Amino acid sequence: MNEQAELRDWLVALRTPGLGPGGLRERLVAANGRIDDVVAQLRRHSSVLDPKAQAWLERPDEVRIAADLAWLRESNHRLLRCTEADFPPQLETIPQPPAALFVAGDTSLLLHPQVAIVGARSASTAGKTNAQAFARYLAQAGFVVTSGLADGIDGAAHEAALAAAQPTVAVIGTGPDLVYPRKHRELSARIEAQGVLVSEFPPGTAARADHFPRRNRIIAGLSLGTLVIEAGMQSGSLITARLAGEQGREVFAVPGSIHNPLARGCHRLIRDGARLVESAVEVAETLVPAARALGAELAQRLERSPPAATGTARAAAGGWRDDPEYRQLLQVLGHDPLALDELAERTGQSAAELSSMLLMLELEGCVEGLPGGRYQRLPGI
Known part of the structure; x- marks a missing residue:
């Protein structure tokens, strides 16, 4: 099954009304991860689905699918699937991953x-100053700052x-091609260039109130703490904090004046068990122990990955230094720093394969990830 056909099947499944991530994941397990079998099964048994789903599966909107594929063909754009080795493992344990x-x-971020x-959209000047100070320190300490x-x-x-020349992750409640609020259009472009934008929603999906709690579960799920x-x-933000707590992640809250209405949510979190931090x-x-545990889990996950999914498994089995694809990648x-799409063009390997290989090389201390999705080989390697 070629990549374009597989992507098309994924887009058809993701856009099927009423299926949802849980339903799609269940069918993927039953089909041993083959999305073409999932779509074929959905069509065979479409009579038990919602009428809108039946209509979609019988005649998908080809204009919409073509627009999705066009977005995915753009540089540094990707559909990261739960069947791929570099899908974030921290999302596997959250409700409705x-x-x-x-x-x-x-x-890779x-x-x-x-x-x-x-925190609050209508934050005070002091609140935004605090956010900047915390974000700057944590980014420089090696944590990727994630928000919405x-x-x-x-x-x-x-x-x-x-501003600290560090990457950041933005999880958004619209399609990846839209910016909400519109005033953050320039910020969104900078994040895409220096970090990563993430959306569960296909291109063209407008902002809706129910999208943001769904977005919040991903923000909480990706992060070691909120x-x-x-x-x-x-x-x-209290929804994000509650979801983080339910997912077993750390929850922190900055206290404020008892006269500030925007401090009341934080005080409630502290009363409910969040860590008060100053x-x-x-x-x-x-978070340092959790970060170390995540690194160990990622290394084990990559070593367990089946050869069909990633070249990392081959590297783990025989030592990556003896693997010709790893030697080619390093050569x-x-x-000099290169972007992922440049590496894909020069090596002939997919972005998914390269992301997994680069992660293994980062864990081995051979490659450094740089802002803007670029990588370089470290001296002496």
């Missing part, structure tokens, strides 16, 4: 230790990470 993610930017920084591209605390956290800086009692150092120190890479 996504079946696939539309990604623009450096996909999703495997790095992340910390979510979220919203106004207020989210935007301040993303901006601070970028830090809330200013939140009212009805803030969506500095980014406290957050970093708490092509040299010591």
Whole structure:
């Protein structure tokens, strides 16, 4: 099955009304991960599905599918599927894990230790200053700052990470080709160039109120911990914090004045068991053990990956230094930074394969990931 045909089947399945990530994942397990078998089975048994799903499967909107494929052909764009070796393992344990993610930017950042920084859209100047200070320190300490591209605390956290010349992850509640709010169009472009934009929703999907709780579960799921800086009692950030707690992740809250309505959500979190923090150092120190555990889990996951999924398995079995594809990758890479799409063009390997190989080389201390989805070989290798 060629890549274009496989991508088309994935897009048909992802756009099937009423199927959802849970239904798609169940069918993938039954079909041993073959998306073509899933789509064929859905069509054979479409009579038990919703009428809208039946109509879609009988006659998918080819214009929409073609637009999706065109988006995926653009540089550094990718459909990251749950069947691939470099799908973030931290998402596998959350409620309703996504079946696939539309990604623009450096996909490998999703495997790095992340910390979510979220809070009020109508944040105060002091709140945004705090978000910037926490984000800058945590980014420079080696954590990838993850947030939702919203106004207020989210935007301040993303901006601070970028200003520190560090990557950042934005999980959005629209399709990957849209920006919400529109004022963050330039920020979104910078994140794509220096970090990664992530969406569970196909291209063209407009913002809807119910999309943001779904987005929040991914923000919480990707991150080792969630830090809330200013939140009212009805803030969506409290949903992210609750989801993080339910997923067994750390929850941090910055306290504020008892007279500030935007401090009440944080105070409620603290009363409910969140860690009260006054500095980014406290957050970093708490998350270091979890970051180490994630690194060990990723190494084990890559070693267990089947050869059909990634060249990393072959490297683990025989030693990557003896693997010709790894030797070719290092030879092509040299010591000058190259983007993932350039490496794919020069090596003839897929972005998914290269992402897994580059991660293994990063874990081995042979390759360094740089802002903007670029990589370079380290001296002496």
